[in-house]
Amino acid sequence: MSKVSVLVVDDATFIRDLVKKGLRDHFPGIQIEEAINGRKAQQMLSRQAVDLILCDWEMPELSGLELLSWCREQDNLKVVPFIMVTSRGDKDNVVQAIQAGVSDFIGKPFSNEQLVTKVKKALHRAGKLQALMSSAPPKMLSSGAFANDSLAALTGGNADVIKPAAKAATPAPGFAKAAAPAAKAAASAAPSGRGQGQLRLPGGNMACVIKALSIKEALLVVKRGEPLPQVLESAVLDLEQGEAAETARLNGYLHAVAALEPTPASEWLQITFKFVDRDPQKLDYLSRLIARGSAQKHFVPGA
Numbered sequence: 611m612s613k614v615s616v617l618v619v620d621d622a623t624f625i626r627d628l629v630k631k632g633l634r635d636h637f638p639g640i641q642i643e644e645a646i647n648g649r650k651a652q653q654m655l656s657r658q659a660v661d662l663i664l665c666d667w668e669m670p671e672l673s674g675l676e677l678l679s680w681c682r683e684q685d686n687l688k689v690v691p692f693i694m695v696t697s698r699g700d701k702d703n704v705v706q707a708i709q710a711g712v713s714d715f716i717g718k719p720f721s722n723e724q725l726v727t728k729v730k731k732a733l734h735r736a737g738k739l740q741a742l743m744s745s746a747p748p749k750m751l752s753s754g755a756f757a758n759d760s761l762a763a764l765t766g767g768n769a770d771v772i773k774p775a776a777k778a779a780t781p782a783p784g785f786a787k788a789a790a791p792a793a794k795a796a797a798s799a800a801p802s803g804r805g806q807g808q809l810r811l812p813g814g815n816m817a818c819v820i821k822a823l824s825i826k827e828a829l830l831v832v833k834r835g836e837p838l839p840q841v842l843e844s845a846v847l848d849l850e851q852g853e854a855a856e857t858a859r860l861n862g863y864l865h866a867v868a869a870l871e872p873t874p875a876s877e878w879l880q881i882t883f884k885f886v887d888r889d890p891q892k893l894d895y896l897s898r899l900i901a902r903g904s905a906q907k908h909f910v911p912g913a
Contacts, residue, residue, distance in 0.1 A: 662732055691714070692713050846860065847860045861886050
């Protein structure tokens with residue numbers, strides 16, 4: 611079987627590992643290359659051919675949009691499928707990417723099912739899917755193989771580790787608006803904190819209160835619901851701050867989940883959300899948030 615090569619471009623190691631594990635579990639014969647930013651990807655693509663590019667939008671040195679524009683100017687990369695993996699789902703950003711020649715989007719946070727579906731679609735259009743699928747074991751082709759979330763991807767696909775997230779009535783991944791009015795209303799009933807936001811998980815959105823904030827992590831409080839958030843689950847934290855109502859979409863994962871009160875019946879959960887972004891603009895935004903009003907109280911001890 612001829613090798614099908616995919617290039618995964620993201621400055622966050624956690625996201626790259628998540629994508630690689632998801633692809634290898636479903637496509638045993640796939641060859642995966644990786645790059646830590648757009649500049650490194652550009653250098654790699656100048657030396658070797660690939661069949662599909664999965665790329666983050668916001669990265670240091672060269673953004674995903676800049677890499678996409680460069681690819682479409684190269685004769686050997688003009689028609690290579692390019693999927694943007696991003697938390698940027700606003701209309702203006704979507705139009706920008708479409709005009710630059712993007713093939714498709716995967717919204718952060720994403721499930722294995724969403725990742726595999728998008729990759730299958732792109733490889734099918736490129737005429738590369740049949741060779742890959744012919745090597746997949748029968749159990750991997752069943753619909754049940756898609757039910758893993760990010761924690762399952764990082765634990766070898768062990769179905770006993772975590773139950774599949776229930777489907778939620780939420781906007782399409784990558785196109786969810788930050789802090790919808792209903793979410794803000796729900797968050798207003800939570801214990802007091804330093805601000806409000808929205809936690810986007812593969813299974814749905816949760817309003818949250820930001821109890822503490824540092825350059826590495828956020829301490830959040832959310833109302834307990836079903837399904838329960840899972841440790842190591844990938845997520846996006848939408849923060850809306852300032853007079854101009856700036857919105858930061860910060861990528862990360864759930865490092866710890868615990869009851870807010872020392873009782874099994876606790877209505878509220880406390881979540882430690884670790885940031886994985888290395889994009890200078892996002893880090894600058896975080897720094898400004900921390901510095902804005904009662905700055906010292908925002909820092910998480912030991913972060």
